[in-house]
Amino acid sequence: xxxxxxxxxxxAELTNDFNPLHVxxxxxxxxxxxxxxxxxxxSLNLIWQSLARTFGAAALQGITLDIRFLKPxxxxxxxxxxxxxxxxxxxxxxxxxxGADGAPLIAGHARLPHAPLP
Amino acid sequence: xxxxxTYETFAPGAVLGHWEEPxxxxxxxxxxxxxxxxxxxQPARQAGxxxxxxxxxxxxxxxxxxxxxxxxxxxxxxxxxxxxxxxVRSRVRCLDKEVRRERRYIHLEVSGTGExxxxxxxxxxxxxxxx
Numbered sequence: 001x002x003x004x005x006x007x008x009x010x011x012a013e014l015t016n017d018f019n020p021l022h023v024x025x026x027x028x029x030x031x032x033x034x035x036x037x038x039x040x041x042x043s044l045n046l047i048w049q050s051l052a053r054t055f056g057a058a059a060l061q062g063i064t065l066d067i068r069f070l071k072p073x074x075x076x077x078x079x080x081x082x083x084x085x086x087x088x089x090x091x092x093x094x095x096x097x098x099g100a101d102g103a104p105l106i107a108g109h110a111r112l113p114h115a116p117l118p
Numbered sequence: 119x120x121x122x123x124t125y126e127t128f129a130p131g132a133v134l135g136h137w138e139e140p141x142x143x144x145x146x147x148x149x150x151x152x153x154x155x156x157x158x159x160q161p162a163r164q165a166g167x168x169x170x171x172x173x174x175x176x177x178x179x180x181x182x183x184x185x186x187x188x189x190x191x192x193x194x195x196x197x198x199x200x201x202x203x204x205x206v207r208s209r210v211r212c213l214d215k216e217v218r219r220e221r222r223y224i225h226l227e228v229s230g231t232g233e234x235x236x237x238x239x240x241x242x243x244x245x246x247x248x249x
Contacts (some may be wrong), residue, residue: 015173030159040189041169045153048162055213057161065194
């Protein structure tokens with residue numbers, strides 16, 4: 001997904017989060033970020049899609065998620081989400097959202113108590 | 119006007135407030151504008167809307183805020199996915215705060231319940247506070 005400023009503005013409406021770092025280019029230009037960035041939880045939706053498409057609706061019931069927002073996603077940046085099952089714990093998954101250069105923007109893990117076992 | 123929420127305002131352990139609103143069709147429509155309408159994405163949409171309701175509760179309770187806060191970490195338990203039209207009641211609590219490497223960190227918990235008090239979510243977020 002490529003996240004445009006228009007997408008960020010819609011997500012601001014959805015969450016009622018009009019932090020100027022997200023929606024005010026003049027304000028954002030005066031911060032260390034340099035320009036507007038997407039809400040971290042906007043990108044999180046790609047992890048939900050990845051999990052739901054892979055395991056179905058039941059897998060999201062009772063899910064536990066722990067993630068860090070490592071790097072900002074700037075307007076017009078492209079992101080990809082994915083994950084990998086833990087070899088030692090089949091209900092635990094490493095999850096991530098990467099930027100266009102492959103660098104992780106979000107990283108963490110999810111536990112899916114209802115995920116099908118391999 | 120309500121006093122600005124600065125780092126000094128937060129008291130660890132204190133309940134900051136409650137927020138109640140329905141999972142409005144307009145929110146679902148906004149989500150679909152961003153992420154599409156695939157049938158297989160419906161559970162993802164409801165999970166995303168649970169997070170949106172969590173953020174809305176935090177942002178409606180903890181207001182006004184200084185500009186430029188940064189969301190650094192998020193933990194979340196999704197007990198159940200919210201249903202369309204369901205009234206969601208959320209409680210916002212300050213868990214902790216600390217200054218680390220000259221940054222002000224605020225640790226908040228937002229927990230939400232739906233109809234008949236069924237548990238929906240408990241989110242813990244760590245924010246770098248602007249002032």
